[in-house]
Amino acid sequence: MSDTEAENFDVVIRDGQLIDGTGGPARALDVAISGERIAAIAAPADSGHWWGKLEIDASDRVLAPGFIDVHTHDDNAVLRDPAMAAKISQGVTTVVVGNCGISLAPITDIDPPPPLNLLGGREYFQFATMAAYLAAVTDTRPSVNVAALVGHSTLRAGAMDDLKRGATGDEIAAMREKLAASLDAGAIGLSTGLYYKTAAAADMEEVIALAEILSDRGGIYTTHMRDEANHIIDSLTETQTTAQRANVPVVVSHHKCSQPANWGRSPETLAFIEEARKTTTMGLDAYPYAAGSTVLDPDWVHDRIRIMITKSEPHPEASGRDIADIAKDWGCSLKEAAVKLSPAGAIYFQMDEADVQRILAYPPTMIGSDGLPHDEHPHPRLWGTFPRVLGHYSRDEGLFDLETAVHKMTGLSAQTFGLKDRGVVREGAFADLVVFNPATVKDLATFEKPLQQSAGIDYVLVNGTMSLMLGNLCPDRAGQVVRNH
Numbered sequence: 001m002s003d004t005e006a007e008n009f010d011v012v013i014r015d016g017q018l019i020d021g022t023g024g025p026a027r028a029l030d031v032a033i034s035g036e037r038i039a040a041i042a043a044p045a046d047s048g049h050w051w052g053k054l055e056i057d058a059s060d061r062v063l064a065p066g067f068i069d070v071h072t073h074d075d076n077a078v079l080r081d082p083a084m085a086a087k088i089s090q091g092v093t094t095v096v097v098g099n100c101g102i103s104l105a106p107i108t109d110i111d112p113p114p115p116l117n118l119l120g121g122r123e124y125f126q127f128a129t130m131a132a133y134l135a136a137v138t139d140t141r142p143s144v145n146v147a148a149l150v151g152h153s154t155l156r157a158g159a160m161d162d163l164k165r166g167a168t169g170d171e172i173a174a175m176r177e178k179l180a181a182s183l184d185a186g187a188i189g190l191s192t193g194l195y196y197k198t199a200a201a202a203d204m205e206e207v208i209a210l211a212e213i214l215s216d217r218g219g220i221y222t223t224h225m226r227d228e229a230n231h232i233i234d235s236l237t238e239t240q241t242t243a244q245r246a247n248v249p250v251v252v253s254h255h256k257c258s259q260p261a262n263w264g265r266s267p268e269t270l271a272f273i274e275e276a277r278k279t280t281t282m283g284l285d286a287y288p289y290a291a292g293s294t295v296l297d298p299d300w301v302h303d304r305i306r307i308m309i310t311k312s313e314p315h316p317e318a319s320g321r322d323i324a325d326i327a328k329d330w331g332c333s334l335k336e337a338a339v340k341l342s343p344a345g346a347i348y349f350q351m352d353e354a355d356v357q358r359i360l361a362y363p364p365t366m367i368g369s370d371g372l373p374h375d376e377h378p379h380p381r382l383w384g385t386f387p388r389v390l391g392h393y394s395r396d397e398g399l400f401d402l403e404t405a406v407h408k409m410t411g412l413s414a415q416t417f418g419l420k421d422r423g424v425v426r427e428g429a430f431a432d433l434v435v436f437n438p439a440t441v442k443d444l445a446t447f448e449k450p451l452q453q454s455a456g457i458d459y460v461l462v463n464g465t466m467s468l469m470l471g472n473l474c475p476d477r478a479g480q481v482v483r484n485h
């Protein structure tokens with residue numbers, strides 16, 4: 001032992017391989033935490049004088065920044081189920097809520113039309129302002145940090161009597177006012193879901209009029225585009241034009257080439273994005289599965305792809321079954337079955353694995369789960385996304401190295417969304433950390449059995465608080481509202 005004086009910390013994590021989230025190589029480094037922040041980083045030879053109230057042995061393990069789930073619909077889940085087991089158990093320490101145009105605030109007194117009902121029923125839409133929602137998150141103190149987007153469809157539902165048309169000048173003015181107030185209260189940006197019937201009638205000018213508000217407030221624009229199928233290049237063009245004219249950074253949500261007719265088109269879409277990135281701040285996220293999930297809409301049902309029911313209000317027993325089997329049992333068409341099952345949710349097996357891999361491997365692509373926490377039989381991405389990227393795609397398929405996998409779910413995400421002092425392991429950053437076993441990390445949730453905790457995630461700390469220990473949830477929760485400006 002050297003004669004250096006002992007240094008005391010709250011937590012010391014020793015003998016792990018540190019992957020710091022920047023994309024740089026793993027290194028043998030120990031990390032010390034005081035309070036909410038990382039206090040020191042040193043080689044094992046130089047940390048012998050450290051003393052932690054809690055000492056974690058990370059030998060044969062990787063220590064990384066806690067994962068940032070940039071695409072979630074956890075707005076209500078963080079309040080109703082603040083333990084957030086599905087996320088903490090994957091190593092996720094921050095969730096971005098309010099994606100796809102759908103946010104729980106600011107709106108009250110509404111029978112949420114699909115897809116707003118992905119967040120729950122009327123009783124949960126109780127927040128007239130974003131300030132009230134964020135205060136509720138702070139009071140509830142979920143296990144994960146929360147960064148909130150304002151949903152365009154939520155703004156429309158609050159300002160308009162009929163969502164099947166474009167907004168008038170007065171309605172746009174009302175939405176701009178609510179958006180500005182939401183950003184001032186701490187929201188990080190605006191999301192749209194132009195694909196959905198609650199927003200499809202909005203033209204680009206309506207979206208630009210809103211996105212402009214983000215520009216001088218440092219907000220970000222994320223979009224579930226108008227079309228991810230035959231007209232995907234038109235939608236990418238619209239997305240780029242919107243971002244340029246509003247002068248804001250944009251994220252293409254859950255990028256995919258949807259429907260069999262468009263399988264194999266990812267070289268074309270990624271080339272578009274690569275070119276757009278020369279003049280526009282454009283990012284993208286993706287989840288590591290060849291199936292998507294959202295509400296069930298009879299207009300989207302056809303026999304060219306498999307469709308599985310995740311929940312049905314009138315027929316809860318249908319959860320987990322294929323609509324083709326249900327229609328056969330009922331002796332009716334797929335569309336008739338969809339009408340009978342609605343309101344409902346579904347998994348659409350609409351992508352090509354080669355496209356999924358090409359999009360995941362594209363360097364600017366971030367990881368976002370798009371998990372739907374209120375489904376009875378959810379898409380397995382809810383419980384499996386991050387371990388699946390680390391285990392299946394990085395280790396087993398060799399799609400990219402582990403440092404790249406971690407970067408796509410930490411440093412790249414924090415940088416893109418402007419989340420200060422998150423997503424990297426360095427002195428002074430928040431102590432959002434995960435310790436995992438690179439040899440065993442693996443998603444166990446499947447389409448048949450989706451509610452399975454992943455393997456190989458050992459410890460998770462959120463703002464310095466132990467939140468998962470040896471794979472078990474801890475009682476203390478330390479999530480905060482995270483802002484970007």
Ligand code: ZN
Binds near residue numbers: 099100193224254
């Ligand atoms: Zn979406």
Ligand code: CU
Binds near residue numbers: 071072073099100370
């Ligand atoms: Cu989504």
